[in-house]
Amino acid sequence: MKKAMQKTIFTVLLIILLIFSGCADRKNDLAVVQLTEEISITEIEENVFVVTHSFPWPGNSLFLVLDKENILWIDTPYTPEATARVLDWIEAEIGQDYSITEINTGFHIDNLGGNQELIKRNIPIYGSSLTGELLEKQSRITMSKMMNWLKGAQNAKYRAVYSDFQFFRPTRTFDINEDQRLTVGSEEVIIHYPGPTHTYDNLVVYVPGRELLFGGCMILSSDADKVGFAEDGNLQEWAKSLLKLEERFESIRIVIPGHGNPGSSALIEHTKDVVDAALSD
Template sequence: MKSRKQQSLYKKIAALALTMLVTASLTACSGGQTDPASDTIKLQAMPTKLSSFSGLVTEIKSMDNKVILKKAGKNVWIHTSYKSINGNKVPANGLIVQTKQGIVLLDATWSDKLAGQLVHMIESYFKQKVVLAIVTHAHEDRMGGVSGLIERDIEVRSTDMTARLAKEAGYAEPNAFLDGEPQFMVGGTQFEVFYPGEGHGKDNVVVWLPQTNTLFGGCLVLGQDAKALGNVADANMAEWPESLLRVKHKYGQAKLVVPGHGKWGNAGLLNRSIELVSKSNNT
């Protein structure tokens, strides 16, 4: 007969061995590296058998940290890609929406290379194809990866104005679909595209996901950490606050608001954006 102390020691050793085995198995399955403290996967090769992570992983990074995916809610992730501008790493946010039919992307990263990384990470982890992308205006941080998506036979939709401006700027031309059908379903998930008027750009739109009360504001909406307005080369400063007010009146119930750059938050971001733009207009 083993003493109680011996039995307790054996149990601890067995538990430790099991923990080590599970950790090793999950790391091998990920095809990359895991950081248990942050529930982060760093993808290098294509991961396999990731179902055991379901509901646990909240962040996925490319090995070069230039593309990061963060879980924002049920079936909604935020993709952030980085470009170096004047020595500064500038982030650009977009959305990943899981539907029964496949993945829908909102905005296409800075470049074809980053868009390729993004698609690889999505298909590797989520085990779903990207079936559609929506671009919210014709600037590099939204349009840069459109050619890369089209080359992968992914349909890219925009408004007619964005398609025209994209062509003028030398980008691949999206399918000008959204003016005629701003509300549509993909795999049982509803999308609503709204043009509130000029602001950050002539053509900026927002995208509403009613199932999750999620608003993707694009560059019309400023991040929680924004101290300046960013690129205003194509901005209509006089109309920008009014356009934000229209968004607030229509989607003020949003629980999650994702800006084009910086930290996301709730509907309070709309008020903050109005204040920042109005303050800039008054100085």
């Protein structure tokens, strides 16, 4: 009797261990599609996909399949060609009958380099009027600086694309100082500007129903120890703007930075620390 009881307890414990092991594996085993050598699509949770385009620096955009009819895409890959590859993948793997809404979070090429392809496919693009103004006034200056980082034969293909890059503005613009509340399908989406950070026009996008924040280049990944290129922004105001961001959205479960891996709201604090360190140098 005692041996039978011990065997039963052992069997139950073994089953529990296997169940929890399986759960841990599924949690850590993210579904990654390597679309091309430069483009990967990672499903970080059900129907939430991070698109990483390395051209040459890895940059993130994000799309969410909100329901059976609507997709929200935030930022784009660097180029129209890469954006077309992702759109074709969406049509082939998710469906052709989805309505896509795009939001640009800033004027840099890793925020809206794919706009030309989106406009070609009649996809509405939301962005601030300031983003459009900075595209006109500042983008060529910023791109010339970027070209200086791409010297050498190994970067020839990037120089060929970026040397005469044509930018396209958002098609649906708004005052950056006024929160935008969109209803995409059945979900509310909030576009918010807490103040100057990495650039003077960087926005965040918050999806309340999922407690998800796309921080873009305003937020640094956990392995970033420097602010990177910040000449188009304001270091002195960056940390202050992050404090306002935390006050605006108290329930944040997941944060997607513009570069690097997603994380929790701790990425906001980490970014403040890195910005403070840069100011003290």
